[in-house]
Amino acid sequence: MIPRSLSTRLSLYGLVGVGAAAVHALALLVLGGLMPLWLANPLAFLAASLASYLGHSRFTFQPETGGQRFARRWLILQYVVNLTVSGVLPLALPGWLPSGAEVAVLVFTPTALNALIWSKAARFSLQRRQGERVIPLRHADDLGLSQAANTAILALAKAGQLDGTSLLVNGPAAAEGAEAWRSLTEHRPTLQLCLHLCLTEGPSSAVPELIPDLVNRQGHLHRSFGSWLLLSLLPRRHPERVRVVAQLRREIDAQIKQFQALGGHGSIALDGHQHIHLVPVVLEAVLDRAHSAGITWVRSTDEPLPTGLPLRCWWQACRDAGLLKWLILQLLSWRARAHLQRCGLSTNAGFAGVLFTGHMAGAPLLAAWRELSSLGAKAQHTAPLLLAHPGAPLDQNLADAGFTVSQAFAASPWRQREWRALATLTPLPDQSSG
Template identity: 70%
Template structure:
């Protein structure tokens, strides 16, 4: 048996090196042919990058379909690897000739100019192959989660129906929502037949009536007693020095509101440990996170949601354009940074969190190809010890009939009234 293994390994390595070389030769031929063709009617400085792009595409397809077929199953690499390979090689080709000292001698310089891109390509495609292998091998079951239970009868209807059908695993209760009590009691009744259902506290600091006495929160509420500070304003407050008078004053008021919302959640859920997340992900803003973690021990807050969202693969470009147009990519970037900043602090306080997440990049439009791509991505993440399963977030809802502006939820009015709420409802039913 040992002899067989010793023979098989070089044979496999030899085959892979042969395929790698063959694909490389084909890519080089593509580069040359395209360069010659384009050079007939455009300047060389423009033709060469385009020819190199064609060669990169040839390598991208060839290595995925042939060289690394055992890892990819014959499927293409994620498109990001083509972008990485192209950008890295263009950068190296432009910078390396300028960076190499003449003292090395011409033979050494030529060798480095030839073999450095080759070595980088081998590294990039090998990493792409391992990425593909992980996606094929790892299989976990993400949790399906809906936010905003208690926002409106329409939201409650969709969430409760999905949960009764086994299409949801958890939901977040908006304790200052207009129909929070109705939503919670219906959820608890449902748990009698679906005991696996979980509920989280949905901390809200950007809209709706305050849970603390409005007179004690002059910097947080408007003349109607509704919470008024936006996500961006809370984020800017976090940039103030901790001893700044404005920050200290608002932190005191924030503590009162946090305590009041926790107390209201306790009035629904009793003394069970609290899983906490935030309306518009407000709990990840540093000033809010710090206040929430300071109360974790005394209030049995044992879990907090993070929004570290891997970029899905296999989506048509029009969805990426939509993510940019609707600011989803910007939100994703901000929340990626906030989540990575928050994770060490959450662990330091002894709380757990979800290992991965989806629902920011295409927030409000989690239906069709985006929700399927997000589900596949979360299903392929590698399990992490001490973390809860990946979380897929959606905002399902029936057609809205309640005027949320009058109820103090003007920020959510347009979002909740969108027909996307019904699309997300149907998407979760079909997932």
């Protein structure tokens, strides 16, 4: 039985705490002779935090963790919180407190915070070990962007390694991709085709003269994700926002009609190229026509941080700005969730594919798969969605068709790596702990 008696847990917590304190003292004694105290103490404290992290996961909370380590994020959280509290708390104490009370506050505040952090870490581990397992949906974006993208996506779908794709209706190979996908659905009717709303590049679907603020001289959409986001910050009655939103609505309507003409019959599932659909001003325009256009599902990018990743992968996420993109889209998804619920639209229960955008192969792909598999089912939500961008070697210049932003991305050898990774990804959830 998982719960331990309070006395047993307190005893183990105390023993681990004493051990961590001993590690802190010993490390401080050794390092203090080699470097200044201001540098030696944080390093010694890090050693103590590591001892506490290992001790509590292996002994105090062994029933919850199964003897495995906590996810590393809890070690980082504990270390940062304790350093911050240790530095700020002495300065924040009122001067009228008796010295005995000050000592008690300085000693027991970090202790209480640590108990809270490790308890939450234990519950997190338990949920990952015992939660209901689901099979994530494997999804590929950019069908229609090029023959290279079509080749990879269609091959994966034929092999049963994809559950859905998103059609870029203004892509150079959209008609061919849509036709081939329709042929596949005759044998696999559960395959999903989504409208991949595009507002940042490629030819417009609406008449360019009707949307002058959205296109350049060549009639190609050119407003960036950042530009749309800044537009969302303007007051609703600001002249520029009113003018651009009117044109935005025309372009969305035109892309919906084009999607339906290419075979997207029935209810519409919608997402966005570069996740543009989550930008507030765009999402509002989509939701305003959800009922009339038959939009019933909109993708969210609520992506849990995966566990068990090598540190080099986290460095890659920081270096490639994946962590920054993740944070921005987490905030936008959080904002969108209430709007989708209010409009009666469904969405996916979880997502992976922003943090390591364009590099969904190897350790990031497997870690994301494990994480999504452990999320469990949610009412009024579809299964978690694993996103990748597979493609064959690119043999055309997409910039000629107005897809300047996507050219380097589509030409990267990572498109083939993602194709190979999806082709060998097991359809069964990995039961190992991250």
